[in-house]
Amino acid sequence: MNDPAGPGPEDSRGYYRRMQAAVEELLILKGVVTAADVDGEVEAMASRSPARGARMVAHAWVDPDYKARALADASAAAEAIGLEVGPLRLIVVENTPDVHNVIVCTLCSCYPRMLLGIPPEWYKSRAYRSRVVRDPRTVLAEFGTQIPDGVRIRVHDSTADMRYIVLPMRPAGTEGWSEERLAGLVTRDSLIGVERLPDTV
Amino acid sequence: MAMGADAARARFRPGDRVRVRAAYPPGHLRTPYYCRGHVGVIERFCGAFANPEELAYNRPGLPAQPLYRVRFKSTELWTDYREDPQDVVEIELYQHWLEDAS
Numbered sequence: 587m588n589d590p591a592g593p594g595p596e597d598s599r600g601y602y603r604r605m606q607a608a609v610e611e612l613l614i615l616k617g618v619v620t621a622a623d624v625d626g627e628v629e630a631m632a633s634r635s636p637a638r639g640a641r642m643v644a645h646a647w648v649d650p651d652y653k654a655r656a657l658a659d660a661s662a663a664a665e666a667i668g669l670e671v672g673p674l675r676l677i678v679v680e681n682t683p684d685v686h687n688v689i690v691c692t693l694c695s696c697y698p699r700m701l702l703g704i705p706p707e708w709y710k711s712r713a714y715r716s717r718v719v720r721d722p723r724t725v726l727a728e729f730g731t732q733i734p735d736g737v738r739i740r741v742h743d744s745t746a747d748m749r750y751i752v753l754p755m756r757p758a759g760t761e762g763w764s765e766e767r768l769a770g771l772v773t774r775d776s777l778i779g780v781e782r783l784p785d786t787v
Numbered sequence: 788m789a790m791g792a793d794a795a796r797a798r799f800r801p802g803d804r805v806r807v808r809a810a811y812p813p814g815h816l817r818t819p820y821y822c823r824g825h826v827g828v829i830e831r832f833c834g835a836f837a838n839p840e841e842l843a844y845n846r847p848g849l850p851a852q853p854l855y856r857v858r859f860k861s862t863e864l865w866t867d868y869r870e871d872p873q874d875v876v877e878i879e880l881y882q883h884w885l886e887d888a889s
Contacts, residue, residue, distance in 0.1 A: 723870050738873040745817045746879035747836045
C-alpha cells in the first residue's frame with residue numbers, strides 16, 4: 587500500500603484513523619451500511635479467539651479422517667465442527683518432522699480471523715511482513731523459536747483469497763488426552779507458525 | 788468463487804512451471820514485487836475469483852481469474868538467500884500474471 591504520509595514510525599496512524607472515520611461516516615450517510623452493521627462486525631471480530639483454531643487442531647490430532655478432510659478442504663472441515671468460516675477459503679498446512687510452516691501477508695495483513703480473531707500488532711508490522719519471507723529462521727529465533735537443522739521452511743504468503751492456519755505436530759506424551767486438554771496446548775503463535783509446540787509434554 | 792461462463796479457463800495444472808510476469812502496472816495489485824519475473828511451480832489450483840484489480844475500482848472483475856498457489860524456491864527469489872536452500876515461499880497468484888515456463 588502506498589503511504590501518503592511517507593515512511594514513519596508504525597504507530598503514527600493519525601492519517602489512517604481520520605480516513606477510516608471519514609469513510610465510515612460516508613458509508614453510513616450514503617446508506618451502504620448502518621452504524622449497527624459496523625458495531626455488529628466489530629463485536630463479531632472481537633468475539634473470535636485462537637481457541638477456535640485450537641479446537642480444530644485438537645480434533646485433527648485425535649481423528650485421522652478428520653485431519654485428512656481438513657488438509658483437503660479446510661473450510662468444509664471447519665464448518666463441520668461448527669466453526670463458521672465465511673466467504674474466504676481456509677487452507678490448513680501441516681507441520682511434519684521435515685517441514686515447518688509459517689504464515690504471513692507481505693502485501694497487507696490478511697489473517698485467518700475466522701479462526702484466530704484479531705491479529706497481533708507484530709503480524710501487521712512491516713518488519714515481520716518483509717523479513718519472514720527472506721530470513722525466516724532469523725525472525726523465528728527472535729520469537730524464541732529454533733528450527734532444527736534439516737527442517738525445511740515453507741512460508742505461505744496470503745496474497746489473495748485464501749487464509750491459512752498451521753497444523754502443529756502433536757506433542758508426545760499426550761496419548762489419551764481429551765480434545766479439550768489437547769486444545770489447551772495449542773497457542774495462537776503455533777497456529778501462525780512463529781512458535782513450535784514442545785516435542786514432548 | 789465464480790465458475791462456469793463467468794470464469795476464465797484454467798491453463799495450468801499442479802506441477803507446471805510458470806514465470807510471473809515482470810510487469811509493473813499501476814493500481815491495486817495482489818502480486819508481490821519480490822516474485823515478479825521469477826519461476827515457480829504450481830502447487831494447487833484454488834478456484835476462480837473475481838479479479839481484485841478490477842474489484843478495487845468497483846468493477847465486476849469478470850470473467851473470474853483462476854487463482855493458483857505457486858511454490859518458489861527461496862534461493863530463486865533471492866540469489867543471496869542465506870538460510871536452508873530447501874526452503875520455499877508459496878504465493879497465491881492469478882492466472883493473468885503467469886506465463887508458461889516449461
